Amino acid sequence: MGEEKNVLTREHAKAHDATDAFARYREEFYLQPEVIYLDGNSLGLMSKRAELKVAELMDSWKTLAIEGWTKGKYPWFFLSEKLGAMCAPLVGALEDEVIVSGSTTSNIHQLIATFYKPEGKRTKILADELTFPSDIYALQSQIKLRGYNPDEELLRVKSRDGKFLAEEDIIVAMTDEVALIFLPTVLYRSGQLLDIKRLTAEANARGICIGFDACHSIGAIPHHFSEWGVDFGVWCNYKYLNGGPGSVAGLYVNKKHFGIYPGLAGWYSSKKDKQFDMEHTLDVELSAGAFQIGTPHVLSLAPILGSFELFAEAGIEQIRQKSLKITQFLSDLVEQELEGLGFSIGNPQEDDRRGGHICLEHEEAIRICKALIENRIIPDNRPPNIIRLAPVAFYTSYEEIWDTVQVLKTIVKEKQYEKYSKERNVVS
Ligand SMILES: Cc1ncc(COP(=O)(O)O)c(C=O)c1O
Numbered sequence: 001m002g003e004e005k006n007v008l009t010r011e012h013a014k015a016h017d018a019t020d021a022f023a024r025y026r027e028e029f030y031l032q033p034e035v036i037y038l039d040g041n042s043l044g045l046m047s048k049r050a051e052l053k054v055a056e057l058m059d060s061w062k063t064l065a066i067e068g069w070t071k072g073k074y075p076w077f078f079l080s081e082k083l084g085a086m087c088a089p090l091v092g093a094l095e096d097e098v099i100v101s102g103s104t105t106s107n108i109h110q111l112i113a114t115f116y117k118p119e120g121k122r123t124k125i126l127a128d129e130l131t132f133p134s135d136i137y138a139l140q141s142q143i144k145l146r147g148y149n150p151d152e153e154l155l156r157v158k159s160r161d162g163k164f165l166a167e168e169d170i171i172v173a174m175t176d177e178v179a180l181i182f183l184p185t186v187l188y189r190s191g192q193l194l195d196i197k198r199l200t201a202e203a204n205a206r207g208i209c210i211g212f213d214a215c216h217s218i219g220a221i222p223h224h225f226s227e228w229g230v231d232f233g234v235w236c237n238y239k240y241l242n243g244g245p246g247s248v249a250g251l252y253v254n255k256k257h258f259g260i261y262p263g264l265a266g267w268y269s270s271k272k273d274k275q276f277d278m279e280h281t282l283d284v285e286l287s288a289g290a291f292q293i294g295t296p297h298v299l300s301l302a303p304i305l306g307s308f309e310l311f312a313e314a315g316i317e318q319i320r321q322k323s324l325k326i327t328q329f330l331s332d333l334v335e336q337e338l339e340g341l342g343f344s345i346g347n348p349q350e351d352d353r354r355g356g357h358i359c360l361e362h363e364e365a366i367r368i369c370k371a372l373i374e375n376r377i378i379p380d381n382r383p384p385n386i387i388r389l390a391p392v393a394f395y396t397s398y399e400e401i402w403d404t405v406q407v408l409k410t411i412v413k414e415k416q417y418e419k420y421s422k423e424r425n426v427v428s
């Protein structure tokens with residue numbers, strides 16, 4: 001006799017919520033009434049801490065004006081570095097290996113412009129065919145700027161199944177023609193978590209510079225970039241880090257590269273005590289701060305200040321444990337409650353192979369998403385057939401997960417989705 005699996009019920013969800021150490025953090029966020037928000041992998045919710053810091057930074061502008069650069073509770077001139085130090089534990093780096101600056105894509109440009117050094121036969125950039133389009137556009141344009149043809153120099157490791165990447169295939173592609181490797185930590189559609197440590201070791205062994213786009217892992221998964229020898233990393237702060245729409249992004253550069261001249265230099269690349277000498281010779285900052293360009297977006301930095309406080313209090317390891325438990329609960333409920341309704345789980349099941357969102361596959365993904373939204377459950381969808389559901393440690397309850405799966409069952413059983421068009425929304 002096979003082991004009888006316990007049937008999960010709403011009572012199980014309630015029991016998990018009753019013992020969830022993160023339940024108390026829900027009151028730290030503005031939860032929309034009667035809404036189950038599962039799109040934190042695209043845009044995180046506003047926290048009351050974030051709101052407070054925006055008010056404080058606005059007040060510093062009001063009361064200090066130009067003196068706000070060096071006076072007040074959060075002197076603006078040093079704010080990017082302060083936030084970098086607060087973010088460092090989330091990527092496993094030294095405080096001065098991280099800076100909060102730019103946007104994800106502009107930081108990709110900055111770091112590829114800095115570290116892509118095509119020479120002789122070593123001219124290729126190794127990426128992958130599943131990576132986020134903005135990453136590819138940035139890589140293509142950077143290759144063109146060097147006078148090379150991206151069709152020849154940009155390599156994209158193929159997926160064997162259209163969902164996942166095999167580390168073996170990536171390693172085989174690390175030939176002596178590769179000048180730089182740029183990969184996601186977590187794939188934005190399938191939620192696959194790559195073996196960053198292994199890939200970095202293999203790249204280092206071959207003398208190839210390797211960087212990662214950590215948009216879908218930072219704030220949900222612990223990293224040890226510095227210890228692993230990762231050369232550089234980029235990420236946005238508006239997803240799991242709840243920094244607000246369009247919030248300033250983050251980047252990491254390993255200390256072994258300190259002193260390198262930034263590919264995209266500006267006066268904020270300068271050593272702090274030299275910047276206002278106004279010399280035409282840039283005295284490059286000996287930290288990740290060298291990869292800033294211009295004046296920091298102070299009011300967009302403000303919410304991140306509040307949000308990072310919550311991460312410091314909660315701890316990324318504890319956040320990951322909640323995330324693993326609640327995404328597993330969602331997966332188990334999908335298997336139990338949605339059998340025979342055309343759904344499949346599209347992300348890896350193993351804890352050490354999955355990120356913070358569940359990739360739920362269905363041929364009617366777009367229309368089911370529209371029906372979920374009408375039921376006030378907020379996911380998003382991605383081609384070809386993916387509904388992304390991201391339970392977030394800080395503000396998602398187990399009972400919300402139970403309710404979500406019940407609504408999914410009703411939407412499909414009653415064919416509620418049939419009333420919607422098959423076209424995706426302009427922003428999805
Ligand atoms: C993996 C990944 N890389 C890059 C981007 C682009 O980021 P941004 O628009 O902030 O430059 C996103 C999200 O939009 C993303 O998910």
Ligand SMILES: Nc1c(O)cccc1C(=O)C[C@H](N)C(=O)O
Pocket residue numbers: 041042043188215427428
């Ligand atoms: N950056 C976004 C935007 O400017 C508008 C709407 C969504 C986004 C996102 O972050 C999408 C997200 N990176 C994704 O994984 O698809």
